[in-house]
Amino acid sequence: MRKNNEAADRPVQTGYKRYSDNKLTIGMKILFSLVYAWSCFFWGGVTVINFYWFMPQEAHLASGFLIGDIFITLGLIACWFRCYILQFPLNVIGGSIYLVNAGEMIDNSAKTVFTPSFELRYMPVAIILILSLCLLVLQLISFFAKRSQAKEEYNNRPSGSILD
DSSP: OHHHHHHHHSOOOOSOOOOOOOHHHHHHHHHHHHHIIIIIIIIHHHHHHHHHHHOGGGHHHHHHHHHHHHHHHHHHHHHHTTOHHHHHHHHHHHHHHHHHHHHHHHHTTTTSSSOOOHHHHTTTHHHHHHHHHHHHHHHHHHHHHHHHHHHHHHHTSOOOOSOO
């Protein structure tokens, strides 16, 4: 009877260790979110509303900004769910669409309602791309390190006796 109580008191070991973010990845995600809020959400949103309301002839630029914002938003969501391999292509696609349309808007700046400061409003998307690449590299390093460790443990396990 005593053995049953001891067995019930011991915690069950599942062998699965839940991944948790370290301070570096959390800081990168927070910086990612702040840059997204400033550049994509606020200034991208202002630009989209500006072009749709005041300049319908330039609506293709607003559509480009909106598509880029949507891809970057999906990348941000994937980043917070720790899907770093998925968030990188989403951010690259969204960032490139966003920056191409921002450049085209700057080229047509004589026609726009406001004169944007490209470096302060739209260029921080490049920071998102750099952070996205860093998170991807950290994920791949972690993946290959775990894979190497598992292979090393498998190769160094004690072998059974030939007679057994």
